[in-house]
Amino acid sequence: MRLILAAPRGFCAGVDRAIQIVERAIERFGAPVYVRHEIVHNRHVVQRLERLGAVFVESLDECPTDRPVVFSAHGVPKHVPEEAARREMIYVDATCPLVSKVHVEAERHYKAGREIVLIGHAGHPEVIGTMGQLPEGAIALVETVEDARSFTPRDPAKLSFVTQTTLSVDDTAEIVGELQRRFPEIAAPHKEDICYATTNRQAAVKALAADCDIVLVIGSETSSNSKRLVEVALRAGAGKAALIEDSRAIDWRELDGAATVGITAGASAPESLVENLIAAFEDRFDLAVEELRVTDENVVFKLPRLVA
Incomplete structure (x- = not known):
């Protein structure tokens, strides 16, 4: 064979950083340290961190206010850290810097008055986090070439796109190509979003x-x-x-x-x-x-x- x-x-560097953040938080604050959503999508990693003292939850409501909470590498909607700050919680954001870059791009497009197309998979935590950076309706999700063909923007002259960081390079290129064919003025990321x-x-x-x-x-x-x-x-x-x-x-x-x-x-x-x-x-x-x-x-x- x-x-x-x-x-x-x-x-990758983002995953390594996120895992280190949970480990360091446990070292500094002691157990338990709460983590909103799986820190990364791997059961073996999650179980090892649980043995060290991490408690994985899906909502801030499950976290006591007197213990630290870490946000996963996939990123979270803007209201999550705002709520943690309101409750005076200690929190650490383990969002991958390359996901944060997409959040910043989306914010920039929004401030420039552009409608934003997010190429990604519905329901994925990264997509939920990115769409949650801006008011509802500011970002339209496109998953396939067919979606790109049927998408109707509010104003084709004020349009931009960003992408989930973990997509197929080839599939995404097809979707981007269709959007650019239909909307030649669409604003693209300064640097490709796929990490x-x-x-x-x-x-x-x-x-x-x-x-x-x-x-x-x-x-x-x-x-x-x-x-x-x-x-x-x-x-x-x-x-x-x-x-x-x-x-x-x-x-x-x-x-x-x-x-x-x-x-x-x-x-x-x-x-x-x-x-x-x-x-x-x-x-x-x-x-x-x-x-x-x-x-x-x-x-x-x-x-x-x-x-x-």
């Missing part, structure tokens, strides 16, 4: 997919960037592709007849899960392991002052 490991893979980590992980999967009988993506079912990696692998020529939470989730019958397997991990999946998966293969096959690296990543984000 030949295993090809995609690189880069796994944790460097999403772009790099998709590029690595594209580079190995055509050589693979199957590509295994380690990640959570709730992780947008992980699910996109499965789609990218299939589109790039992999025989099969599957999202698995960890090595225990493999259906080994799916690998019957496979000679080459690609492995990657979504941006919220720890490298330990990749190591465990390789070990599971070693128990069953005579392995040749290689890494296919498309770029190096050296991005680091500063921690908030409260936990730095």
Whole structure:
């Protein structure tokens, strides 16, 4: 069996920062520290932080006012920190800086009098957070090329777009292309909103997919960037592709007849899960392991002052 490991893979700078924020908050304030929504979309990460003293909730109403609360890496609507401040809570915002960049862009467009199109997936926490930065109706959600074709703006001359940071690069390019075809004056982000980590992980999967009988993506079912990696692998020529939470989730019958397997991990999946998966293969096959690296990543984000 030949295993090809995609690189880069796994944790991005925003995820690493968010996890560190929870760990530092527990060190500084003691347990429990409350976290609004899963800090990142990975059950293994969440369970480890729970063992350290994190309590995950979905609403500020579930948090006592005398304990710190951390906001997840996906970002939150503006009313959440406002409510925390009103209740005089200690809070730390772990929103990825690249998501915060999208929030700032949306605010800039709004102040310039533009209607904003957000390309993203309905119900995803990042989309909820971005739409919650501005008054209701200021942002219109577009999920597909078909949505872009049927969208009717209030004024085509005063239109802009931003995107969720974890989308398929190719799918998003199609949607943007349709919007720009229909509305040539639409204002674009100064720099692409899809984050460097999403772009790099998709590029690595594209580079190995055509050589693979199957590509295994380690990640959570709730992780947008992980699910996109499965789609990218299939589109790039992999025989099969599957999202698995960890090595225990493999259906080994799916690998019957496979000679080459690609492995990657979504941006919220720890490298330990990749190591465990390789070990599971070693128990069953005579392995040749290689890494296919498309770029190096050296991005680091500063921690908030409260936990730095």
